[in-house]
Amino acid sequence: MAFYVTLFLLFLGCILCSCSQFPQRQYRYVHLAMNWTSAQNYCREHHTDLATFESADDLQRLKADFSYEWAWLGLRDDPRSWRETLGSDTNSWRWSATNETSRTGYRPWNQGEPNAGGGLEMCVWMRADGKWNDARCLEKSHFICYSVTNQKEHKYHYIELLKTWFSARDFCRERYTDLAMIENNAEHHQVFSVKPAGITAWIGLYREPWTWSDMSQSSFRNWKRTCPNNYLGNQFCVGENRLHEWNDLPCEEKYSFICHQDPKWTTTVVKVKFQTDADMTDPAVNAQILQQLGALLTSQTQAPLSVRWKTEPRKTTDNLTDRSRPGPIVHL
Ligand SMILES: [Ca+2]
Ligand SMILES: [Ca+2]
Structure with a gap:
């Protein structure tokens, strides 16, 4: 017997980038000159936070013409x-x-x-x-x-x-x-x-020195040679130069800075109706359909998707047998 199946497809997608891999945080070089705290406030207001870096690849993804010798990033030893x-x-x-x-x-x-x-x-x-x-x-x-x-x-x-x-x-x-x-x-x-x-x-x-502004646990560091050195005993904020080398600097000095923007996710619900002879009560069949729909949506949108089933409870007010009931309403 054929099943009439209604699927509500619920998927998460990255709307800020047309990335085909897991969305990465975006870096923004801000050409304004501010002290570390003002730069932190600016980034939190206009983006996500002062920049956190987790790898050398992160550093290389920042493309900017530096206005100043140093640009603040989110590392501080308050x-x-x-x-x-x-x-x-x-x-x-x-x-x-x-x-x-x-x-x-x-x-x-x-x-x-x-x-x-x-x-x-x-x-x-x-x-x-x-x-x-x-x-x-x-x-x-x-x-x-x-x-x-x-x-x-x-x-x-x-x-x-x-x-x-x-x-x-x-x-x-x-x-x-x-x-x-x-x-x-x-x-x-x-x-x-x-x-x-x-x-x-x-x-x-x-003690463990240095904390990221966004409270990230990243242990990645890219110190310039001989840094940190706490020169003159007042260097507790970190900036990087155009070579992405890091230096501890006095927090009150004014430099340009780097913010990061975390990817934003959106939830979209798509209603799909199709006829199938498959047994939709079989978890293996559900998993197979989920996998096929996920692959189809990913290829169509070129966006990363997070997919999972959520089966709603059946209505119990009729006398239909399991096999003759409408198929499950599922969320992808
Ligand atoms: Ca001492
Ligand atoms: Ca220094």
């Missing part, structure tokens, strides 16, 4: 996230034992620290005088591990080996709990008391 508090922003300081920021906010920094010196200081050591300083993680230093006693108290262990912060962390994790976690004055004094006088030692505080 000092408010790590200099003023022990907050929980992406760039904030965290303890290696928990990968979370401090629960107490205890932070006996030395004056002027943390300062992201040279753009490379993302790990913390206790100075000879007990104050904290951010330092280059690849420097080798003695270090302090901690373990947890049966009374749930921290016990600190001075290790007289010279290791990078990462190697020291791994050493502590193998033999104790982790690099020292210090959250109050009493713990600070315990650490200071096990550390020999005049010695600098790693503790467990670290």
Whole structure:
């Protein structure tokens, strides 16, 4: 028996580009000169956000004549996230034992620290005088591990080996709990008391620098040689030159900038009616028809489509058998 089948075809298409592959974000070079924050506001108002890049291919898709030596992109290492508090922003300081920021906010920094010196200081050591300083993680230093006693108290262990912060962390994790976690004055004094006088030692505080304006997790970077360098200690926003090389720059300087525009999707419903002998209650038949219709629509529109079935429930007010009922109404 033939089925009369009504199909409502629901498909998503990219309306901003005639791309035949998955739609890519579009980059726009803006020739206006603005500081980083104003550029971010402009991009969010007129496009999607300041540019995020996820690959070298992304960089090459930007075609522009640069008006200025640098053009802002969406990468920033906002000092408010790590200099003023022990907050929980992406760039904030965290303890290696928990990968979370401090629960107490205890932070006996030395004056002027943390300062992201040279753009490379993302790990913390206790100075000879007990104050904290951010330092280059690849420097080798003695270090302090901690373990947890049966009374749930921290016990600190001075290790007289010279290791990078990462190697020291791994050493502590193998033999104790982790690099020292210090959250109050009493713990600070315990650490200071096990550390020999005049010695600098790693503790467990670290952070991941740089955050994308759109909160992307992209780890792609294309730094210019010797960058980032935090020259003069005030370079916390990133621009690129016409070679697509990145440099950390003072956020208040005015440059042109690059926005990105995410693809916009639209939903279109198409009603199609056809006659078939196929058993439309068979999932395999449904899948085959879905695949054929998807291929047909893609070839006709030259646009990427997201397709799936959604079968509406049958009416139960008649006495028709399954085989004699109208076919399912499906959404593609
Ligand atoms: Ca420092
Ligand atoms: Ca720089």
